Structure formats: C-alpha cells, structure tokens
Amino acid sequence: MxxxxxxxxxxxxxxxxxxxxxxxxxxxxxxxxxxxxxxxxxxxxxxxxxxxxxxxxxxxxxxxxxxxxxxxxxxxxxxxxxxxxxxxxxxxxxxxxxxxxxxxxxxxxxxxxxxxxxxFVGANSLRDFIAGCPFSEVETRALMRRLLAGVRAMHRAGMAHRDIKPGNILVGPGFALKICDFGMATTAPPPYEPYMVGTLHYNSPEQLTESGLNGKYDAKVVDMWAAGCVMAELLTGGRAFTSETAKEHLLELVELRDYDIGSRNSLAFGGLRWLSPAGREVLAGLLAFDGDKRMTAEAALEHRWFTEEADSPAVLSCLAAIAS
Known part of the structure; x- marks a missing residue:
C-alpha cells in the first residue's frame, strides 16, 4: 500500500x-x-x-x-x-x-x-533600523561589540563570511545581533572565485583590484572592512557608499583614504566631529585602505573604545526598546 x-x-x-x-x-x-x-x-x-x-x-x-x-x-x-x-x-x-x-x-x-x-531570530535585519536614523556613539559601540564578537567567533572557527552587511545581520529581542546568510562563507584559503563576490558597497579596496578580482585577497580582512562600513552606517544613518559600479566604488574608497578618517578634522562621512578619538581610531582601523594594516576583530575588541567603558544599563534598555 x-x-x-x-x-x-x-x-x-x-x-x-x-x-x-x-x-x-x-x-x-x-x-x-x-x-x-x-x-x-x-x-x-x-x-x-x-x-x-x-x-x-x-x-x-x-x-x-x-x-x-x-x-x-x-x-x-x-x-x-x-x-x-x-x-x-x-x-x-x-x-x-x-x-x-x-x-x-x-x-x-x-x-x-x-x-x-x-x-528564528526575527523578521527584521539591522538594515531596517539604520535607514535615516543614526545611532549615538554609545549605542553604536554596544552594537559593534556584538557584531565584532560574532566576526571574531567566525574567524576563530577558521571561516570568513564575505558578505557582512546590515541586511545579513538579524535583530532579535533586546537588540541581539545575529550574523546570517553564509551563502558566500568560506573556510578555504585564497585564491577564491575569479569574480566579484559579496555586495559592492561593502567590498574592500583589495577586492576591486585586478588581483582581487582574480580571487587573491584575505577573506577575513575583507570581513573587517565590511564591519567598518556597518559601523559608519550606524553612526550616520545612511549608506557608507553610493557608487553604482566597481570602478566608481574604488574611486570612492581612494577618496575616503585621502580624507584620513583618523583625523579629528576629517571630512569622511560628514565629519563625525562628535565621535570620540577612541571611536574614530576604531573606525579608521576597520576602514584602513591597506588590508595589511586593517584591524582584526580581536584587536578591535581589545581597543580602549571597548575596554575602558562597559555598555550601561540605560543604553542596553534603550536598544531593547528600539528593537521591541
């Protein structure tokens, strides 16, 4: 039967x-x-x-x-x-x-x-909360602490995500962050696919070079650049980059390098003059144009921006209320 x-x-x-x-x-x-x-x-x-x-x-x-x-x-x-x-x-x-x-x-x-x-984490991603609504420095620090903890965990496990962006970060109760969509993740060493992977606006400078387009780049270092883009978007409430082609995007990144993010008088991302020196150091470290000089997740979480001050109950309560 x-x-x-x-x-x-x-x-x-x-x-x-x-x-x-x-x-x-x-x-x-x-x-x-x-x-x-x-x-x-x-x-x-x-x-x-x-x-x-x-x-x-x-x-x-x-x-x-x-x-x-x-x-x-x-x-x-x-x-x-x-x-x-x-x-x-x-x-x-x-x-x-x-x-x-x-x-x-x-x-x-x-x-x-x-x-x-x-x-099931929830129906919303970090992208839903960023649009047009910048987070304060202390809120950004709390969220980046969570995001970088996830990136550090992945890298310690021997993998790279290669498509970190707000749309691939789910938001759960209490504004818990969960990295998702591992469709481009890899545990393999370079070289990778001989074409662009990930999402253009979160691609790093080295991915856009001739060598990078042939798959010769450090995927974990690429993740750190993308995390820096997320940090910039949290602080500004808008997309870090707006170019439509890979060539235009690379030009945007060269311009960003010339702005010297680490400088107090930098014009990058509208100036961010209210950002503390420690916060600026982390942003500049994550968005270092030279991949060899870019911060690792481990180094970022050991930076004084994270270690000298814990996230206050008031900040955590505020984030939880936003997510509810």
Whole structure:
C-alpha cells in the first residue's frame, strides 16, 4: 500500500511534489515534511527563506531553500557544494550567540530540494533600523561589540563570511545581533572565485583590484572592512557608499583614504566631529585602505573604545526598546 505523508501547509518550496515517495531521506537529512510552512521571510541570490514551525517540537524556525544550480525551479539539482559549505560554516559556529544557530538540514525525499533549518531570530535585519536614523556613539559601540564578537567567533572557527552587511545581520529581542546568510562563507584559503563576490558597497579596496578580482585577497580582512562600513552606517544613518559600479566604488574608497578618517578634522562621512578619538581610531582601523594594516576583530575588541567603558544599563534598555 502506498505510504502517505501530510502535505505541507503552503509555500511553493514545500509543495515541490504532489505525493512524496516512500523512500526514506538520506541519512544526513531529515524530511522537510517535519516542518509546517508559515510564510515567506525573504529571498536572495542563493536561496529563499521561510518562517516555519517544527511539527515535532513546536519551535518556530527559519528554513532556507538552497537554489538549484540551474534556473529557479524546484526539483532540480541543488548547488550541493554551496549547500554543504553553508551548512558546515553554520555548524562550526554552534554555541556562538552572535551567529544564527543551525537547527537541522532537511530534504524533500521526492526530489532534489535541500533546506537549511535555523533558529528564528526575527523578521527584521539591522538594515531596517539604520535607514535615516543614526545611532549615538554609545549605542553604536554596544552594537559593534556584538557584531565584532560574532566576526571574531567566525574567524576563530577558521571561516570568513564575505558578505557582512546590515541586511545579513538579524535583530532579535533586546537588540541581539545575529550574523546570517553564509551563502558566500568560506573556510578555504585564497585564491577564491575569479569574480566579484559579496555586495559592492561593502567590498574592500583589495577586492576591486585586478588581483582581487582574480580571487587573491584575505577573506577575513575583507570581513573587517565590511564591519567598518556597518559601523559608519550606524553612526550616520545612511549608506557608507553610493557608487553604482566597481570602478566608481574604488574611486570612492581612494577618496575616503585621502580624507584620513583618523583625523579629528576629517571630512569622511560628514565629519563625525562628535565621535570620540577612541571611536574614530576604531573606525579608521576597520576602514584602513591597506588590508595589511586593517584591524582584526580581536584587536578591535581589545581597543580602549571597548575596554575602558562597559555598555550601561540605560543604553542596553534603550536598544531593547528600539528593537521591541
């Protein structure tokens, strides 16, 4: 007699086949039919993310369907190399509070669809809170402390994210920050792909050179530049860079270098004259044009801007209220 499974409740990724076959999923995968579709959260270049409920535990989770190599249709072979890379990077970061946590890997046993199941942090990213609304220096410091802790954890685990930006930083209760979307993450040494990766406005100077476009750059150092861009956006409430092409972006970065961010009289990012010398030192260190001189996450968190003053309860309460 044919075996029957409950049909998932909505969501095209969950309805890739009308009648799942009776064969058990691969040992490394659980069944996607363990999860009840709730609604779509968002889509990116490498996948679509859905909010779902684990039928076994009742936990709300985020489920990422990894796009196939060819086209955007379900039932086609997934990009298993990208899937495995993202899964392994998330697995290596288990237990780190500033990185979204892996819950499960699942498949549709009737076709080629594969899924990464993660904790559900919330529907908003840091991008939703930055637009047109700058944070104070003490708020920025508290948020950068959390972000850099996540970057440090990734780097200690031997990986680089390569697409750090506000849209890939989820905001949870209490304004907890969780780095997500490891679709471009890597544990491999250079050289990397011979083309631009990540998001243009967060690409570092070395990524835009001929050597960088051939994949010859330090991916962890690239992450630190992107973290510096996030810091600048927190302080200004707007995008750090606005160029439309790689050539224009590189020109913007050369201009930024000439502005000398570390100087009190710098015109970078509108001047930021109210930023303390210690805060300016961190910003300049993260956005050092020369990658060899750029701050590491470890060094940044050991800087006096972070060590000489803890985040006050008033600041933490204010951030929690903003996130609620």
């Amino acid at each position: 044919a075996c029957k499974r409950p049909a998932p409740d909505g969501g095209d990724a969950f309805l890739a086949a009308a009648s799942p076959c009776c064969k058990k999923p691969r040992p490394l995968f659980t069944s996607i039919f363990n999860y009840e579709y709730l609604h779509k959260l968002g889509a990116g270049r490498y996948g679509v993310v859905y909010k779902a409920r684990d039928r076994r535990t009742g936990e709300t989770v985020a489920v990422k369907w990894v796009r196939p190599r060819r086209g955007l249709d379900h039932g086609q072979p997934a990009n298993l190399a990208a899937f495995a890379s993202e899964r392994d990077c998330l697995a290596a970061c288990r237990g780190y509070p500033s990185v979204v946590q892996l819950r499960d890997v699942a498949s549709n046993p009737s076709n080629w669809d594969v899924f990464i199941v993660m904790e």
